[in-house]
Amino acid sequence: MCANWDEFLRAVLARTLAAFLCSAAAVANAASTDATLSALAVQDRDGDAVALSPGFNAATTSYTASAPARVAWITIEATKSDDGAGVDYLDAAESELTDVDAVKEGFQVILEAGANTIKVKVTAEDTVHTETYTVVVTRAAPRASTDALLSNLDESNDAGMTVGTPTDSPNDDFTQAIRFQTGSNERGYNITSVKAVLANASDLDGVRVRIFGARSIGTPYISFFTLTNPVIADGTLTFTAPASATLRKNAGYFVVFDSTASGAGNDYEIRGTESDFLNSQAVGWTLSEDRHARNTDSASWTTYSAVPLIEINGDAVVQATDANLSALRMRDGNGKLVTYSPYFDSSITSYAKKVRAPIDRITIQGTANNDGGATVDYLDEDDQLLTDADSVKDGFQVDLEVGPNTINVRVTAEDGSTTRTYTMVVTREASRVSADALASNLDEHFSKRLFVGNLEPGKILRVQALGFETGGNDAGYVLNSVKILIWELSSLAGVRVRIFSSTAEGNPDSSLYTLSGTVVLPTTDQGPEESARVSTFDAPANATLEPNTRYFLVLDSKFSQLYRYYKVWGTKSDDISKVADGWSMNNYRHTGIRNSGVWTTADEVPFVDVSGYAVVPSSDATLTDLGLTWDDGGTATDIALNPTFDSSTTAYTASVANGVGQITIAGTKSDIGARVDYFDGADSALTDADGNAAGFQVNLGVGANTIKAKVAASDGETTRTYTVVVTRAAGDTTAPTATGATVNGTTLAIAFNEALAAAANLASGAFTVKKTL
Known part of the structure; x- marks a missing residue:
């Protein structure tokens, strides 16, 4: 046993170390249970912090926050205490929220008006432990309409813009304007109202809100329509657009604020913002950087950093309700395009045009935007249907009266109820042409002013001459008057108007008639269409014109001195406003130097009206008077007729003394076209004894002495003869009683030769011997 003790100990130690290491590894690999946050922050759209209440603490799980109406979304940034934990964003019902901008850092959440509950759920690494942090963000109720075409009403109210005339600036009158761009809806947009925020405003301030078109340079250029005011007070007000107000697609417009009141103190303020954000907008709509102010006395606009707080309401036009025109054209009787003011824009419903007197009919053509579904009608000012004056011709023909002619072009949309009316007022000028004009260009286009007389050295005695040719009336024509348009004249201008004959080459030849009249000058310096007044010059009583003959109207000054001049209106037009049968004018147009005989063809001709009448062949062969006179020492003395003259009496007698050896006879025709010839008793033509x-x-x-006055009527057939027998007394052949006379103290003997006296037909008293001192 002892022999194996070392091995035993080594085995025990190995097993103990392995168990320890296994236990340590198990402890090291255990999942975290930490489900807290180390930070929680909320930011608005501008990146500014939204304050939490209370301030964040990892142990506090409930918070509140407030956001202004302009904050339509927020960013939440939740920082986990443990990197192994997970974070989810849930709504009040604990349904998962979607990041509305996954590209942007943080988690973006849309805010509705009112309370918005956002739960930040933290799940610990062990997936068992969780913690939920709740943030209730209350967004102020927005003023901007959710369906507005464009609105920034909920932006910060941090700027004010003056409109009108402030008390401390009595010479100023301010206007404010903000440009906007419409979207791409094919048929454009209806506009129903504009909202704006006013301050220091009342009805006395003349508040006016209009929609203007935009120039390409980014400034307002013309008013399209004026909106109707509500009761004016401070705060957000709604201005109502006309029922027919529409806007084109992809077009720039301005909302313009000004004042109709006059005098200092009639001003108000448009509240604005330095923000460029929009709170709501239709697709494609933008609020431009063209934000301007202008003093009315100035033609220029100044760009502002602030923009008015506004909202534009309306809707996109759809096919069924499209009552717009895409084009509106007019042409005159010659097919020439007639321009009008302002230029056509489907957003503008009122137009005007002034036309010259010769244009008595126009063709108008309105093209519906929905050409296949909408209908177009033409009505008068009382909205009564007009009748096409020429239904065969393309377009709709309207006869024009002198003065304003209202033509309403009404478009009815495909739905049958939506309508829009475009009004065209065509004002036809009154004609300046005389009722009895034989040739006139007074109603033609003005081109320039023509100089007559002696204005300066090098232009001495300038003359203007206009040729005209008479018609083929066999009896000729009577000239009544000539009208011209004089613009300016110097003192003692010497205006002279004459009718000249023509050379075979087509130049003025010699003066036939000098006309007399009074100069009438225009009241303004405008063209003759606006201001010209007619000067009339009357022809002499005997002024007649032969048929098929060229004449010239010649304008000059009867003076030769320097600075004696006048100027007349002229035209390049070859058209004649009115011309009698066979007459022509403008083929010979000259300018020259008086009495030089040198003429130059001119591009322009004076405005001229030649009036008179064609002599109508008449059967009237009567006289209105028949007079006899004799020359009594230089005095024309009447000779009495017996009976007294009457046009129906054709036989007369008269007596004269023997000393009256010659008389003058004058028969006055009833008809100027008749002719009077004189014959003797044998019907032989008499010759004028003293031409x-x-x-x-x-x-x-x-x-x-029988004298016959034969009147031949202008009809070439009817004649009447008035006969006057004038008896001249016989001479007295009785010898004179005087037999002598004393001359210078010398007595002269007078002897009377009866035979010689008889031969000479002398009578006593037929002659007198006088003493001449």
Whole structure:
């Protein structure tokens, strides 16, 4: 036994060490039972800490926290005391929560308005021991609507923007604007309201909220519609959009705040935020960095760091309710596109256009956005259906009256009840063309002002000439007046308006008629479409124009001195606003130097209106008067007719003394187109005895002299002859009683030769001997 004692001891020791080592290994490999947290933190969307109450302690498992409405989600960071433990995030019903942003560090949880229970369950490594930390986060009720197209109402209210005229800045008038971008819904969006937060506001402050379009440079450019105000007070207010307010897809717009009140102290404040976050938004909608302020006196906008607190409400347009137009076009009678103001945008429902007087009909074509399902009707200002003035022609034709013409383009959506009306007001100008115009361009487009007269050295005696050609009326034409548009004139401008004949080459030749009138100047410096007033120059009473003949209207100054000038409106248009049959104008347009005979073809012509009438062939061959006169020492003395003249009486007599050897006869025609010729008793044509004197002169013999005034009517057939027998007294052949006379003290003997007297048909008293000193 002793011999084996060492071996025995070694065996016992080996077994004891193995047992010890096994026991130590078992202890070392045992799982942890630690299910505590060493830290628990909550952060908002900005990364700022959300305070827990009470402050974190590993032994405390219940906490509360508060978050403003703008905090729509939080990040929870739970730090385990034992790395071997596990952490799960559960809701109040202990259902597992989902990390809403798995990429971001921590665990993100969406917060609803009110109390949100979040349980952080820690499971120890041994999977047996657990601990649950409960955090109740109460989120303030949001002001932003969950279905808003865009809203930042729940952002921090930390900025104020002045609108209107403050008391301490009486010369200022501030406007505030914030740009937003719509989403990509194909048919655009209906807008129902805009919310904003106001301070220091009342109805007296003239609060106005409008939607503007956006320029490409990021500034407002035109108002699309004005929203209706609620009762104005401090706080969040809702401004209602018009029923037809829609916005295009992928388009920029501005919400603009200004004041309609005048005077210092009529101001209010739009509350704003420095935050760029949105609390809710439809797909694709954004609030832009284009946030501006402007003083009304300035044309420029200033960018602000703060943005107004606003909310835009509405919905996406769907096919069934799409009552928008995608295009609205107008053309004149010649098919030329007519532009209007503002440029078409489906969001804008009111348009206007002023057209010239010649445009008496337009074609309007509205294209529905839902062209296959919506319908388009055209109505008048009373919403009564209009009738297409030419149903054969493409588009819808509307006849225009002078003045405003309201055309309502009503779109009815596919659902049959949703409608939208686009209003076009077309104002047709009143014509400046005379009712009796034979040729006129007064209603054409303004091009430039044309100079007449002597404005400066090198432009001496400038003349403007416009050719016109008469029609083929056989009886010719009577010229009544000429109208022109004068813009400016100097003192003693010497405005002169004349009608010239034409050379064979088509240049002014010689003056035929000088017209007289009064200059009327415009009241403003605008173009003739806005401000021109017509100056009328009347033609002489005898101004007639031959058929098929070219004439020139010539404008010049009757003075030659420097700075005697005037300017007339002119046009490049070849169109004629009104033209009588066969007449033409504008083919010969000249400018030149007075009396030089050198003419240059001009691009522009003066605005001109030539008025008168065609002489209508008439059967009227009567006279309205028949007068006889004789020259009594330079004085035209009337000769009485017997009976007194009457147009229905054709036979007359008259007597004159023997000393009246020549008379003037004047027959006044009832019809200007008639012709009067004079014949003797044998119906032979008389010749004017003195072509240098006015009227028609007839020599008289002693005794009866028959003069016939034959009136030929303009119809070329009807005639009437008025006969006057003028008796000239016979001479007295009786010898004079005087037999002598004394001249300078010398007595002269006077002998009367009866034979010579008889031959000369002299009578006693027919001559007088006078002493001349």
